[in-house]
Amino acid sequence: MSKKHLWIMIATALLALVLMAADNPGSGKPGIVGRWNRLNPGLPPESEVLRCGGNLMWSCTYDKHPEPGLGFLNPPEATFGRFQGMEATSEWACPTWFPANICEDSAYVVRGTMTFKQGDGNVFTVDEELILTESAGQQVLYVYWVDQFVCPWYRTFDEALAANPFPMPFNGTDGPEMDCTFAP
Numbered sequence: 001m002s003k004k005h006l007w008i009m010i011a012t013a014l015l016a017l018v019l020m021a022a023d024n025p026g027s028g029k030p031g032i033v034g035r036w037n038r039l040n041p042g043l044p045p046e047s048e049v050l051r052c053g054g055n056l057m058w059s060c061t062y063d064k065h066p067e068p069g070l071g072f073l074n075p076p077e078a079t080f081g082r083f084q085g086m087e088a089t090s091e092w093a094c095p096t097w098f099p100a101n102i103c104e105d106s107a108y109v110v111r112g113t114m115t116f117k118q119g120d121g122n123v124f125t126v127d128e129e130l131i132l133t134e135s136a137g138q139q140v141l142y143v144y145w146v147d148q149f150v151c152p153w154y155r156t157f158d159e160a161l162a163a164n165p166f167p168m169p170f171n172g173t174d175g176p177e178m179d180c181t182f183a184p
Helices: 003-022 100-105 157-163
Strands: 034-040 046-054 057-065 080-087 106-117 123-135 138-145 149-153
Touching: 034 149, 034 157, 057 106, 080 123, 100 106, 100 123
Parallel strands: none
Antiparallel strands: 034 046, 046 057, 057 080, 080 106, 106 123, 123 138, 138 149
16 A cells, blocks of 8 residues: 555545534533442442443443442342433423423433343343433433433432432431432
């Protein structure tokens, strides 16, 4: 391959990247990239983690992390999940039963499906929307199981604990309050 052909290939590849970025309606908007944490208020409580990456096409993995110092089940229940979805901010309509702050502060929405595999081998899939909100410099991700419920997720587990205080370590009965909102 000549130098001229190599430079043409490099220039073409760079131009394609620039055009993809320019044609990307999600570029310049906030994304859901990174780790999100949730304190599941079940008995016993659980530390849930969602790790996401992507841009227009999104992929996330879901699992549970041990928190032995907090008196949670150790090891945690073994449900694992994979989310696949696409940016849907411009088409998204906030359900009327959502808390007002989600609708007012929504900045970015991803629509797709999450497939869970439970520890006993059962597999199920749910329609999900991931709704990134921003207010006063803080991001909260709301995971919405379509027509079922919506729950907040935080950038750190410490933020999730602060949003859902309860006596720690978990004493077996006094867990955190439910922070999900359920469809009517």
